[in-house]
Amino acid sequence: MMTRNLFALIAAGGLLIAGSAASAQNHKPDGAKPAPTTTPDKQHEKKDDKQHDKKDEKKADKAVIGETAPSFELTDTDGKTVKLSDYKDKIVVLQWFNPECPHVVKHYGKASTFNDLHKDFSAKGVVFLAINSGAPGKQGAGKDLNAKYKKDWNMPYPILLDEKGTVGKAYGATTTPHMFIIGKDGKLAYKGAIDNNKALDAKDYKNYVRQALDQIIKGETVTEPETRSYGCSVKYAS
């Protein structure tokens, strides 16, 4: 967990408060940070479990790596109907979304992680969809609010509204962000975190979605098909 970290020292430079035993402190909200944090050893790869026994699984409908991804039909912020089956024979990236969750904000506000992924992979035929499973009245929910953020953040792909949470639950989406990649064969190829939760400029930063997309496009095996996602809870109604 603990590492010596040159980045932290540099980042800390102007902010260090010399402290005695009763140390000084400095609070900043996410919005004021210069860069996402270095977060050692947070992510732990979970191997595709061959012994997975569906009978033991309470949420038996939860999306499983290597199996057909749950189909869905939702409406986006423009009122347009979007179906997963619209994108047959395409690689589809689903991103669980809440524009007021700081873990989402950091990739749209300060960094452009998601828009960069779209820029690099849409040319290769990859489709991106954001899904908001927040219930009406909960943080980050609502058509108008999401339409506003889509515009403010120049999001080049639709935000689908799943206010009943049925699609979120079918996929087992627990956090925002929570990422899923569906292969051309319609089978789930990746589920988990966007990245390993290290600072975006850290040497050991790894974007799991980028890695998986590169591997899928090259026809290689996805080396880390399942990781532990982190972030805000999806704001389900019940």
Added chain:
Amino acid sequence: MFRSFLALLAACLAAKPAQADPAHAGASPNVKARMLAETLAFAPGKRTHLAFHFDIAENWHMYWRGQNDSGMPPQIDLTLPDGFKAASAQWPAPKRHTLPGGLLDHVYDTTLTVIVPIDVAMSVRAGGEATVSARVEWMVCDDVCVLEDAEFALTLPVRDAAPSVEIDPANAKVFAEARARLPKPLPKDDPPVKIDWTASDVVIDARGATQVTFYPDEDGVEVQSPITSATAKAARLAFKVRPAPGKRLLGIVELHREGAARPETYTVDVAPGVGAERSNEP
């Protein structure tokens, strides 16, 4: 919307330098964080401890490094002088926190203290001073979540310890209270908890307990559906795991007993049993 406005307001206020210690009431920061040292000096060849102490506002919570459906435990990134080395952080037992959608997290409310042992090498020369700094980021939530962070630095003299390192009396209470909340190692003789792990089945027997709860560590073998399976109002708790190479059963077991004021908590670190996939590690 109103809630998120409050969170935004709280975040804005938190952005101001925390000169005066703001109270927890109203739109104040959600978390007041401190870094403390247990001793008045560092000593070559000796271990001292740092504490990262978080005072958490009412109705807000922070996260344990457990098998959570959401959240993020505090990330502590230390910068240490040459010859200083941090050992594994010590975390108190969390609470289970369930959310709509069948989500389970393991959280702390009110306060959290994480203790980090720091070992100073014999080769470090006495006489000068040493500075330990830390960048800490944490996520704190009520219905909404806020990411906050802080930078700390602590400079202490480096002195030879004879016979021991001087304890800082100002911080003794924080360390004593934090240690009282840490899970204990299971005693080898006559352990109060018997753990049997065979293939995907784990059984925890705690004779005389009225309730048994297992808090699974994020580095341990994955527990199946812990929201329903990892706690029982009985002396015996049985749940299923997904064995994987190199994965041990890691976490904390908590026992409630009739008439006891506080639950007992013990650390769990068990290798796969008969039938479970053997660890790849030596």
